[in-house]
Amino acid sequence: MSAAITKHFDTYLILPRITDVMIGSAIGLIGVLIVGRKQASKKLPKTIINTLRIQSQLLHTLFSSNKYHINLIxxxxxxxxxxxIMNTKAMYQAALNEIDNDVKKIEYVYPIIFTVEHLAFTLEQAYRRGNLSTLTDEEIGLYLTTYENICKKVEFNVRYDIIELPKLKEFQSIRNELMKLQNLIGYKAET
Structure with a gap:
């Protein structure tokens, strides 16, 4: 600052600061390249699984004959x-922006994320509507098994047979989205 006022620049004051900034930037860049280059793409499946498991809990709460309808829960x-859902979308964007990644593989996940997001919206609408018809224990078991199969597929890439889900009296789109998700996940394994 004093150098700007006096118009007398001493390189012995400026050079160490410039060197310090350059070294700090290089260390930061190396750290990003080594440590964080594939973190988001590794965490993306986990965030999708977390979302699906919460959705399965909500579906069980909404359509179970036990009627757990406690507003707080x-x-x-x-x-x-x-x-x-927000974490999953943020993780997807971060994975796309990674320096060393397979963009096609990550872009392929977007239809799955979109379907999971649409399913979340539909479940939320079902909650807001209330007074839903219940599913039998066997029917709800098929839905919960489907959710868990999808989670296992995303996490471990294991094969499973697509489950034909029973129809819902209300919110048929929940069934449709889960069937669509099973097909998307099943197709993912073959590519």
């Missing part, structure tokens, strides 16, 4: 689901 599940 439902509201908490919906907030958790919304947070996980």
């Amino acid at each position: 439902d509201t908490l599940l919906i907030r958790e689901m919304q947070t996980e």
